[in-house]
Amino acid sequence: MDDNEIRERINDKEIHKLLAPIVYLVVLMVIGIPGNLIVLIIYRQRYSKSVYRTIIWNLAMTDFLFCTLTFPFNIGRLIRYFTFYELWVCKAFTTLIVFFIMYSSHLLVTLAFHRFRQVCMPLRKQVTTENVKYWIIGSFLLAVFLDIPECVLQPLDEQTLKDGNDTVTGYVCAVSFKNNIYAEVYNGFLTFLFSLYATILFVLYIIIGRKMYLQRRMRQETMHSPSHADELSSKITKIAVTVSAVFALSYLPLFVLKLVAGKFDQQKLNTSAFAALKIFERSYAFNHVANPFIYAFFDNRFRQQFKVLIMTIFCRGRTQTESYQEERNVTRMRETSSTTAS
Template sequence: MSSLAPAISVTIDENSTFGALNDTASVSAIREGLTLEEINDAIAKTHIGGAVFVGILMLIGFVGNLHVLLIYSFRTKPSNHRIFILCLGVLDMVTCSIGMPFILVDLRYPLMFYATAVCKILRFVNYFMCASSALILLVIAADRYRMICIPLGKQMSQTVAKVSCGIAISIGFAISWPAPILYGYSAEHTGVGNITGVRCWTEERFKKTKYQAYFNFILMFIVFGTFAVLCVLYSMIGAKIFKHKTFKSTVTDSKSVPLSTTGSSKDSSGTKESPMQSTEDAEEELAMDTSKAFNSVEKSSSYKLKFKSNDLPWRSPGKIFKIGGKYKEYYIDKTSGQKEKKKMSKEDTRTRRITFIMFMITLVFFCSFMPHLSLKIVVFMKKDFLETVSPAGLYLYNTFVWSFFVNNMANPIIYGFCDKIFVRELRSFYGRLPCFSR
């Protein structure tokens, strides 16, 4: 997941002068008679922290995403979340192997980037990777929403998941196409004599136009719009899970009162009663979700009702629901009840675990932008910030301004903590190696 930070940075910094004077605390060392190489090296020294930071993220991300691609490609069963993880893994791997090395070169040669064609391609790659990743996160959220909030509705098939990812990548391409046109050869006056450097930035012909501003406005609109939609979807998912846990706990603690299918029952004294009145509202709402499942109920030889495991992925058997104004109890027969209940509970846990993994991926994706955006806002609000900040402050700025690359190496770590299958296959793989099997 490459970053849209370059786009945001353009909007904020486009009117500022790079020229070694606005970007480094080594200005005092720049004197008449210095060469372009010496000026370039003076500026590059202030980027050492950023280069080390990006380099570490690149190595960890490359190794981690390589493991993700190998394990999820060959050691896991086909599923929607496998498709999503592989798509994000490919995008992260491209960023770690192409996008980040480009940033390292740019940090080393801030005023001597002469490869215009490479600049155009790599700027496009960074925008394309990020836009595609953000849109795939939307597809993931939609899939999780249907699984959790509409469990009895039509779910996203693997074919639909693949097509949706393909559409997201295509839209990412359509969004990013202006990048190789707008970026390229950019002459930057150093402020030292007549020495002029070359940056991989907005091309000369577009510097006095508003095309770059329009491009970045669209990108930021997409970023914040995506963020808003994801917040809404995951809020609804979280509320549904919390409600399910609360209801399940209430039902477990309540006494189970057998009811006939006519809607009422009698206790040992022969008195008619309406059970679980305290949870009537919750049951009535849940009954709406389960009513569709009752159409697929099969009667056993003893006229007891038997559920298929896929009919009620969120419902435990033997519970009481209010249908059409009457209370009814539906349960699995004695021979298969425990197996079905255990299978449903296992599927329920797996669904929530996958949802949690996808939520963490989304959360890290956006949180990784926060330090970058905060620093850029400070620079935007205080124009002379980079000129007045201390040398230590400038080093910190040039380091954490690249925080958005954290999301490109974080996913394998998330899988390592949250995905039992990934951990199991990882241990199995390394357990077969001679150096680890001793």
């Protein structure tokens, strides 16, 4: 029996440890792809042009591509956990994952900065529908630049596998790796960057929240009811805060694990601990599925448009089915008439 057959046999034996993370990713993919597609349709067709809509639409596009492209890869590298031989595939998709992380981060910081200027500095120069495209392009290019080391450094992690008297080397496309000093520096840099972005978001929204609280108190003291613009501003801020909080919490385990990569032997973990580790390594995936639910929870207009969209799709499908059935009935009647005439 050659080494490849031994690796395949060991991989098949160990796959039961990965069933939980595989199911976790499959469920998120099944929910995330249609969920983000619905956001793309509704925000493009039903919302008027604004800075908020532009950023949310780009964020939804990022999440949709993440669910469509990287979920199948993540599932595949779990199924072929010890038999992942294609280094270029590993590099390509992990680079794509880090790009989506960076780009999403920059979009959220842009949204927070936009809300900060609107609420706290309304008379100063603002992000507008005319210049927001430059913020989007800048976010994209910065994400590409920060992503370059991932493409260079991502390895296939080699692990020694034993099965009875057989010993072979397994090849893993690892989420967390520290194969050299450069990888350690890059992982540390990514963790620092994540901490910096999370801190910026936290500080900006604390300032925004305090300002809106003071404005609300002032309206109450002067007996002024909140205007439609005030209610809209409050709703957008709640959505932005929640999206940012989910982003920070879902990515936190990934960057913590990147820091401690190599500190313990994963093969010595029991089945439950190993499965939990692989889910925590991919906790970031939840961030790219959660946003449609956040919009639906806070935005009544989004919920209404979702219902309209579903009813439109259902009615269109029903109409097409009825038309097809009617055509079949007409065809059958013609065939019956022709047979009778003959």
